[in-house]
Amino acid sequence: MKEFTVKFHLADSEYMTALRLVCSAVCSAHEMDLDALEDFKVCVTESAIILKNCGFDTVTAVFGGSGELVCTVRGEGGKPEKGDNELSLALISALVGDCEISRRGEIIEKVTLRA
Numbered sequence: 001m002k003e004f005t006v007k008f009h010l011a012d013s014e015y016m017t018a019l020r021l022v023c024s025a026v027c028s029a030h031e032m033d034l035d036a037l038e039d040f041k042v043c044v045t046e047s048a049i050i051l052k053n054c055g056f057d058t059v060t061a062v063f064g065g066s067g068e069l070v071c072t073v074r075g076e077g078g079k080p081e082k083g084d085n086e087l088s089l090a091l092i093s094a095l096v097g098d099c100e101i102s103r104r105g106e107i108i109e110k111v112t113l114r115a
Contacts, residue, residue: 047111051075053083
């Protein structure tokens with residue numbers, strides 16, 4: 001699968017809907033079953049929410065992978081700070097098999113999900 005990138009500002013919640021739609025399309029192209037698609041879509045959205053809670057104003061989501069679907073969601077700009085993300089992190093842990101959280105100190109900067 002070729003790499004597919006989406007970048008948007010977190011200030012407008014309409015972009016979160018667009019991210020969910022893009023994620024659905026990529027998962028469908030990757031021939032994921034409906035339950036796995038829904039779980040992955042929730043995890044990608046929660047990853048963007050985590051970055052918003054950490055003070056980033058822009059997010060870049062990169063979809064790709066060969067064999068397995070990988071999505072890396074990275075925060076950019078803004079004034080990064082520690083955010084309250086316990087619920088989102090618990091949800092991601094429950095729904096996706098493999099997740100990598102990249103931090104700078106206590107600030108989450110990037111979430112990588114593998115389906």
